[in-house]
Amino acid sequence: MSLPHAILTALLEKPSSGLELTRRFDKSIGYFWSATHQQIYRELGKLEAEGLIRVLPSAQPARGQKKSYEVLPAGRAELARWTAAAQDPKILRDPLLLRLRAAAVVGTAGLEADLRRHLQLHRRQLAEYQEIEERDFPPERDTPEDRLRHLVLRAGIDLETFWTQWLTHALAEFAELPGREREQG
Amino acid sequence: MSLPHAILTALLEKPSSGLELTRRFDKSIGYFWSATHQQIYRELGKLEAEGLIRVLPSAQPARGQKKSYEVLPAGRAELARWTAAAQDPKILRDPLLLRLRAAAVVGTAGLEADLRRHLQLHRRQLAEYQEIEERDFPPERDTPEDRLRHLVLRAGIDLETFWTQWLTHALAEFAELPGREREQG
DNA sequence: CCGCTTTATGCAACTAGTTGCACAAGCGGT
DNA sequence: ACCGCTTGTGCAACTAGTTGCATAAAGCGG
Numbered sequence: 001m002s003l004p005h006a007i008l009t010a011l012l013e014k015p016s017s018g019l020e021l022t023r024r025f026d027k028s029i030g031y032f033w034s035a036t037h038q039q040i041y042r043e044l045g046k047l048e049a050e051g052l053i054r055v056l057p058s059a060q061p062a063r064g065q066k067k068s069y070e071v072l073p074a075g076r077a078e079l080a081r082w083t084a085a086a087q088d089p090k091i092l093r094d095p096l097l098l099r100l101r102a103a104a105v106v107g108t109a110g111l112e113a114d115l116r117r118h119l120q121l122h123r124r125q126l127a128e129y130q131e132i133e134e135r136d137f138p139p140e141r142d143t144p145e146d147r148l149r150h151l152v153l154r155a156g157i158d159l160e161t162f163w164t165q166w167l168t169h170a171l172a173e174f175a176e177l178p179g180r181e182r183e184q185g
Numbered sequence: 186m187s188l189p190h191a192i193l194t195a196l197l198e199k200p201s202s203g204l205e206l207t208r209r210f211d212k213s214i215g216y217f218w219s220a221t222h223q224q225i226y227r228e229l230g231k232l233e234a235e236g237l238i239r240v241l242p243s244a245q246p247a248r249g250q251k252k253s254y255e256v257l258p259a260g261r262a263e264l265a266r267w268t269a270a271a272q273d274p275k276i277l278r279d280p281l282l283l284r285l286r287a288a289a290v291v292g293t294a295g296l297e298a299d300l301r302r303h304l305q306l307h308r309r310q311l312a313e314y315q316e317i318e319e320r321d322f323p324p325e326r327d328t329p330e331d332r333l334r335h336l337v338l339r340a341g342i343d344l345e346t347f348w349t350q351w352l353t354h355a356l357a358e359f360a361e362l363p364g365r366e367r368e369q370g
Numbered sequence: 371c372c373g374c375t376t377t378a379t380g381c382a383a384c385t386a387g388t389t390g391c392a393c394a395a396g397c398g399g400t
Numbered sequence: 401a402c403c404g405c406t407t408g409t410g411c412a413a414c415t416a417g418t419t420g421c422a423t424a425a426a427g428c429g430g
Contacts, residue, residue: 033283036419038380042380106268110269144289149286166343220387371430376425388414390412397405
C-alpha cells in the first residue's frame with residue numbers, strides 16, 4: 001500500500017491537481033513509483049474520504065474543472081507513521097532473469113538481441129539520472145532534505161550501473177556459448 | 186504474464202506436482218520469481234486446459250492425491266517463443282526509496298532502525314547466494330546451461346551487493362544529519 | 371457561434387497476485 | 401476405532417495495478 005503515501009509525499013512537496021500529480025509521477029517520484037492517472041484519481045478520492053487530504057478552497061469542484069488538493073494534519077501524521085513502520089524488503093521479481101533461466105532449457109535464440117536493447121535502455125536511464133544529479137545536487141546545496149533525496153537518486157544511479165555491467169557481462173558470456181546452443185529451441 | 190512461463194521452465198527442468206513446484210518456488214526459481222501454492226495450482230489448471238502441459242499418466246487424479254505434470258511440445262514451443270520475444274525492462278518500484286523520499290518531508294524518525302534491519306537481511310541473502318555459488322558452480326562445471334544459470338545467480342549476488350553497499354552509505358548519511366531533523370515529524 | 375483540440379476528471383472492466391479457508395486422504399499413536 | 405497431524409489440492413474473496421473509454425469544460429480558428 002504505497003501509492004497513497006507516494007501521493008501524500010508529492011502533495012506535501014507541493015499541493016496539486018490530479019493531472020499535475022500525474023505529470024509529476026512521470027518524472028521525479030515516478031522514477032521509483034510509477035502510477036497512471038486513473039490510479040491517482042481513485043486514490044485522491046479515497047484519501048479525501050478518509051480525511052487525509054482536502055480540496056483547496058480556491059478551486060471549484062466541477063467535472064472537467066481543475067481541483068487541487070492539499071494534505072491535512074491527519075495525512076501528514078499517517079505518512080510519518082508509514083515511513084517509520086517496519087516493512088520487509090521487496091522480494092526480487094524480474095522476468096528477464098526468468099527468461100535467462102528458461103533459455104538454459106529451450107535455447108537462447110532471440111534473447112541476445114533483447115539483452116542488447118535492455119543494455120541500451122539502461123545506459124540511457126543512467127545518463128538521465130546523472131544529468132539530474134549534476135543539475136539538482138551541486139556540492140554546495142546540502143540541506144538534510146537534499147541529502148535524503150540525493151540518496152534516493154544514488155540508488156537509481158547505482159541500480160542502472162549494476163544493470164549495464166551485468167548485461168555487458170551476460171552478452172560477453174553469450175558470445176562464448178557454442179553455436180548449437182544458440183540455435184536450439 | 187511470467188508465472189505460466191516460470192512453471193513451464195520448472196516443469197521442463199523436472200516434472201512435478203503442484204506442491205513440489207511450490208517447494209521449488211521457495212528456493213531456486215523463487216529467488217527471482219516467487220509464487221504461492223494457490224497461484225501455482227490455478228496456473229497448472231490453465232496450462233493443462235490450453236494443452237501446454239499434461240498430467241503424468243502414472244499419477245491418478247483424485248483430490249488430495251498427488252498429480253504430477255509434464256510439459257507437452259506445445260508448451261516448450263510457447264516457452265521458447267516467450268523467451269525470445271522482446272519485453273521492456275521492468276520499471277523500478279521500491280517502497281523503501283519512497284519512504285526515504287517521504288522522510289525528507291516528514292522526518293526520519295524510526296526509519297533508521299528499519300534500514301539497519303534491511304541491511305542485515307540483504308547481507309544474509311547475499312551470504313546464501315554465495316554459498317549456492319560455491320556449491321553449485323565450481324569452476325570445472327561449465328556446460329552452456331550452467332553458464333546461463335550462473336549468470337542469473339550473479340545478478341542476484343550483484344543486486345544484494347548493491348543493496349548492502351547503498352544501505353551502508355545511507356546509514357552513514359543518517360549519522361551525519363543534524364539531530365532536529367531526526368526527531369521531526 | 372460552430373467544430374476541433376487540449377486539458378482535466380472519472381467509471382468500468384480486466385489482469386495479476388495475495389489471503390484465508392475448506393476439503394480429502396494417509397499415517398501414526400492410543 | 402478414533403484423534404490429530406501432515407501432505408496435497410483447491411475455491412472464493414480481496415487488493416493492486418492496467419487498459420479502454422466517457423465526459424465535461426475551455427481555448428481557438430474560421
